[in-house]
Amino acid sequence: xxxxxxxxxxxxxxxxxxxxxxxxxxxxxxxxxxxxxxxxxxxxxxxxxxxxxxxxxxxxxxxxxxxxxxxxxxxxxxxxxxxxxxxxxxxxxxxxxxxxxxxxxxxxxxxxxxxxxxxxxxxxxxxxxxxxxxxxxxxxxxxxxxxxxxxxxxxxxxxxxxxxxxxxxxxxxxxxx
Numbered sequence: 667x668x669x670x671x672x673x674x675x676x677x678x679x680x681x682x683x684x685x686x687x688x689x690x691x692x693x694x695x696x697x698x699x700x701x702x703x704x705x706x707x708x709x710x711x712x713x714x715x716x717x718x719x720x721x722x723x724x725x726x727x728x729x730x731x732x733x734x735x736x737x738x739x740x741x742x743x744x745x746x747x748x749x750x751x752x753x754x755x756x757x758x759x760x761x762x763x764x765x766x767x768x769x770x771x772x773x774x775x776x777x778x779x780x781x782x783x784x785x786x787x788x789x790x791x792x793x794x795x796x797x798x799x800x801x802x803x804x805x806x807x808x809x810x811x812x813x814x815x816x817x818x819x820x821x822x823x824x825x826x827x828x829x830x831x832x833x834x835x836x837x838x839x840x841x842x843x
Contacts, residue, residue, distance in 0.1 A: 678841055680728050687837050688721055688829035700729050703800045711794045711801035713817055715808040716826030722804040723774055730770040738771050743778040748785030759797035769799045777805035787813040794820045
């Protein structure tokens with residue numbers, strides 16, 4: 667049985683970019699990136715970073731939804747080594763889906779990967795270089811963890827800012843009315 671909060675989040679998940687709150691300039695960049703992928707242009711992965719709750723994962727999920735892409739999502743905190751990354755994400759990144767559609771590879775919370783890296787960061791970097799599908803990585807802090815330095819040149823970096831409380835309040839009022 668799903669929790670009430672999970673159902674609420676799913677029920678009110680943005681159905682369009684107009685319903686996405688905050689960081690509008692990043693939304694435009696991410697949309698342009700996704701359109702290039704849809705036009706068969708292989709683009710650099712996106713790296714969304716910024717405060718918790720600023721919409722990083724939400725925007726990635728919204729891009730997959732709007733583009734009709736299948737989603738392959740991993741939380742980096744559950745990854746421990748090169749073999750795990752390659753086994754779980756490697757084939758998803760290199761192959762198209764059964765339907766032939768693009769597949770968004772979302773590796774969430776990359777800065778929360780196990781503290782003892784046994785090749786996991788390198789394997790993710792290889793996925794970023796070799797993927798035949800769009801890749802989005804997320805983290806709260808791109809600069810605190812030295813292991814993330816390699817991604818600054820591999821990815822297009824998009825920093826998410828704190829969402830304005832008035833914008834959130836306005837959206838909540840729309841939902842509740």
